[in-house]
Amino acid sequence: MLAYALKRLSLALLVAFSVSVISFGLLYVSADPAVAMAGESATDADIAAIRKRYGFDRPLPVQYAAWLGRAVHGDLGESYYFKSQVSELIGDRLPVTMALGACAILFAIIVAVPMGVAAAIRPNSIVDRVALFISVMGQALPSFWFALVLIMLLSVSLRWLPTSGSDTWRHFVMPTIVLGYYATPAIMRLTRAGMLEVLSSDYIRTARAKGLLPGTVLFKHALRNAIIPVVSLAAVQFGFMLGGSIVVETIFALHGAGFLAWESISRNDLPTVQGLILMFSLFYIVLTFLSDVLNAWLDPRIRVG
Numbered sequence: 001m002l003a004y005a006l007k008r009l010s011l012a013l014l015v016a017f018s019v020s021v022i023s024f025g026l027l028y029v030s031a032d033p034a035v036a037m038a039g040e041s042a043t044d045a046d047i048a049a050i051r052k053r054y055g056f057d058r059p060l061p062v063q064y065a066a067w068l069g070r071a072v073h074g075d076l077g078e079s080y081y082f083k084s085q086v087s088e089l090i091g092d093r094l095p096v097t098m099a100l101g102a103c104a105i106l107f108a109i110i111v112a113v114p115m116g117v118a119a120a121i122r123p124n125s126i127v128d129r130v131a132l133f134i135s136v137m138g139q140a141l142p143s144f145w146f147a148l149v150l151i152m153l154l155s156v157s158l159r160w161l162p163t164s165g166s167d168t169w170r171h172f173v174m175p176t177i178v179l180g181y182y183a184t185p186a187i188m189r190l191t192r193a194g195m196l197e198v199l200s201s202d203y204i205r206t207a208r209a210k211g212l213l214p215g216t217v218l219f220k221h222a223l224r225n226a227i228i229p230v231v232s233l234a235a236v237q238f239g240f241m242l243g244g245s246i247v248v249e250t251i252f253a254l255h256g257a258g259f260l261a262w263e264s265i266s267r268n269d270l271p272t273v274q275g276l277i278l279m280f281s282l283f284y285i286v287l288t289f290l291s292d293v294l295n296a297w298l299d300p301r302i303r304v305g
Helices: 002-028 033-038 044-053 060-072 086-121 126-140 143-157 169-199 202-209 214-226 228-243 246-251 257-266 270-298 300-304
Strands: none
Touching: 002 060, 002 270, 033 044, 086 126, 086 169, 086 214, 086 228, 086 246, 086 257, 086 270, 126 169, 143 169, 143 246, 169 214, 169 228, 169 246, 202 214, 214 228, 228 270, 246 257, 257 270
């Protein structure tokens, strides 16, 4: 188990290094960072002074090494627009995004896993067809359109929920549904496929032949093995939700890291965009690593292979 975990950790570190190189390169994608910081009315002397002050006149490998050293210690630079440390900006906004992502993935699991199990127990039945219909609709509906429909129905027409903000738990209900519903189809289909495969295996037939209760066979033997790939998918989807919450947070005016990303992109605030991409990518890498280790612990065949 330790050897497998170290192998996955080394791969995760390699991916993290690649992400750091890409994140650093974002400063030079759109324009000269010194020109962006100086503004449109700056003179050549002003630009040269900024380039020297921030070290933009040094070779790129030297700049990358210095940036990486600061990033390791939590220093992601200063925001061009907000005029404050990027790490402080992200730290202030991140709890909202983390809460939204946790609620959304929990909503997706609570809805998708029972639907997948029910569809697998009765394949080609009305339950199976309804579950597949919900799955198709979840992937076909654009998130922004679904969010606007919920606002019109639950906020404007019925006045049950607030339209925007993040002050109370009621502000997170509609964003959670929108963000979680997008992950529901994949989790439901994978649960259904895994359950169908497991329920047709020999050891399930043996368990039934021994006279075990249907609930014991279903949940203790079948679901435990079918749920293993769902763990990896849920971790990946959670990382995707953290990075993909920009649209949802913008529509519902949730002032989280996703909304900060939209503000930074619209204002060409490259250091903040750079820090957010690095942070979201590292979350994705860490969650994938943890899911791999958890799967190896649940199923010893993975670490042997």
